[in-house]
Amino acid sequence: MDPIAAWRTVSLPKPLLEPGDVLDSADQMLGRLEAMAWKAEAELPPTTGVEAMHPTIWGAAKRLWPDGHYRLAVQSAAERLTGQLRTRTGLANLDATNLYEKAFTAKRPLLLWPGDPADRSVSSMINGLAKYAPGVNMTIRNTATHDDTELTAQEALERLAALSLLARWIDECQDAADQAGS
Numbered sequence: 001m002d003p004i005a006a007w008r009t010v011s012l013p014k015p016l017l018e019p020g021d022v023l024d025s026a027d028q029m030l031g032r033l034e035a036m037a038w039k040a041e042a043e044l045p046p047t048t049g050v051e052a053m054h055p056t057i058w059g060a061a062k063r064l065w066p067d068g069h070y071r072l073a074v075q076s077a078a079e080r081l082t083g084q085l086r087t088r089t090g091l092a093n094l095d096a097t098n099l100y101e102k103a104f105t106a107k108r109p110l111l112l113w114p115g116d117p118a119d120r121s122v123s124s125m126i127n128g129l130a131k132y133a134p135g136v137n138m139t140i141r142n143t144a145t146h147d148d149t150e151l152t153a154q155e156a157l158e159r160l161a162a163l164s165l166l167a168r169w170i171d172e173c174q175d176a177a178d179q180a181g182s
Contacts (some may be wrong), residue, residue, distance in 0.1 A: 050157070054167035056080055057160055070156030071144050077163050078141035085170065096141060100134040111173035129169060136166050 009015045042076035050058055050065070062074035082096045089103050089110045099136045103110045106127055113129060115122035144151075151159070 003031075043116035047077050050160070053160060053164040054083060054171075057164040061156075068153075070151040070153055071149070074140065074151065074156050074159045074163070078137070078144060081134050081135070081163055081167050082141065084167075088170075088175075097134055100137045101130075104133045106130045108176070109178050111170065112176045113169075114172065114174050125169075129173070133166060133170075135152045136162055139160055158164055170174075 045175075053061075056078040056082070057080070060077040064070075064073040064076060081101065085099060085103060086092045086094075089099070091099050091102060091110075094102060104126075109130070111129075113122055113125035117123055117126060140162060143161070
């Protein structure tokens with residue numbers, strides 16, 4: 001019996017259900033719905049919040065994010081990462097794209113992925129960073145800087161994730177001069 005449909009009979013001399021019966025049924029339905037929601041949430045893949053991004057990236061973006069300034073949040077994060085790379089490499093006078101190209105060039109990089117360059121995984125990271133780092137700069141930083149079209153939260157979040165990954169990889173890289181000396 002549907003307690004919602006039967007509710008209208010409560011005011012009749014011989015109701016099908018008493019008010020307490022309807023309320024008990026509603027409580028049961030709520031309990032079942034809550035259990036279904038908990039089960040569905042438990043089956044979702046694990047996620048982390050934006051706070052788990054690289055501190056350089058989220059640290060620069062977080063003050064702009066709550067107000068919906070997503071493009072500016074991405075721009076700020078990208079500029080902060082570029083500034084840190086300039087400081088680490090000592091290449092303060094290069095524009096951002098040339099900075100990333102010089103830092104990760106396959107010929108004589110300033111930053112190297114750790115490990116034996118003859119190892120295929122290490123070689124892949126070295127070659128990939130030579131393409132990925134300048135590519136991230138051109139497609140994320142440059143567009144956020146030179147195009148004033150606002151981004152959606154999802155678009156900005158994806159760009160911040162790409163910047164965060166690059167920042168983590170930069171942290172893992174060794175200075176080429178240090179690696180050559182060891």
